Amino acid sequence: MRAEHIKIGTSPPISFEVGSGECLAIDGPSGSGKTRLLRALADLDPFSGRVFFDGAEQSEMPGPAWRGAVRFVAAEPVWWTDTAREALPPDEACRSRAVRVAAAIGLPAAALDQPLQQLSTGERHRLSLARALADNPKVLLLDEPTSGLDPAAVALVEELIRYRLLSGNTVVLASHDAAFSKRLANARIALGKKPLTAHAP
Template sequence: MDRLLDVRQLKTAQLGPLDLAVQPGELVQVTGASGAGKSLLLRALADLDPSTGEVMLNGEARDAMLPVQWRRRVAYVPAETAWWGERVDEHLPADFSREAALHLLEQVALPEASLGWEVERLSSGEKQRLGLVRALLNRPRVLLLDEPTANLDLENTKRIERAVRAYLAEEEAAALWVSHDTLQRQRLGGRILTIRDGQLEVNAWT
């Protein structure tokens, strides 16, 4: 079976060495106690924190790409997304497809006008939904989702779940999804990996 993301002997100050392989279209859940290193794992994979080992995307080494190129393809989406400009559209890729943007906005129940909203008027839930839209407009091959529905009600949580699932299917992309929500883990299904004592353990396949 083809490996989209192939991780070998990944090691940070707190984690590893870890091996991990993720297939096209696959959603892998990552769980663990608070402080176990879930966010650290995602940040290391995104090359946001120092790590050693080999990380490959479709057979191409992370070290062979510029960090900005890697992070467009392997996109880290934190629960609290960063916004540095005054308006939402200042944070979107220069070459984004407006058709794709409207499709994604519809999936997360936001109007077209939200692309021009001022950031300071956004609620935490709107920031979270627009943060996902922003990441998806780069058409990443792998999504690293760090509690992407933490600030959302159940209805919008399910919208995000459906939007991510649809994206993975349409683009043959993959995702690692950190969640503390037991019911969400049941809805998402698939492989569940637990971080314990700096190592990854296969917890379940549902």
């Protein structure tokens, strides 16, 4: 994936290239625009700049097709269903992949059928990873993938990301866990803090 001259807040334009099997970490303090950059890469907000993946430009692909390949996983997962399984694509291959991913990060298949309200924050967070990987996207844009997880679960998520990298995925990572992102990333970019405006709108 290649990004050219993406403008986020007051940071200078951002350009980078991250290949298949590589992991790019985005650093920067809170409010520096890490999430906005990831959302721009997933084409969730209008922004200035260009993004390419697999020879195609973002603006030339239909939004849903782009986001089918370039998957943004939010820091705070939200659900619109009672159980995780209902939120999965109906396709059988996707469903069994989600079950395998869930198992890899320490969740039994039964967790997919449990009411989400009865699960812990960490469990819901891991289920959102399983949901995001169900249809096998090529690029993962992970926003704080370890928030709310205990050290054992962090290790499992790290192993999952490593496995995805080995199988050719591209990962762009924004994490406050410096040690975690240092272990995974081949490259890093830093965003500056945007100056606080004196008056809120």
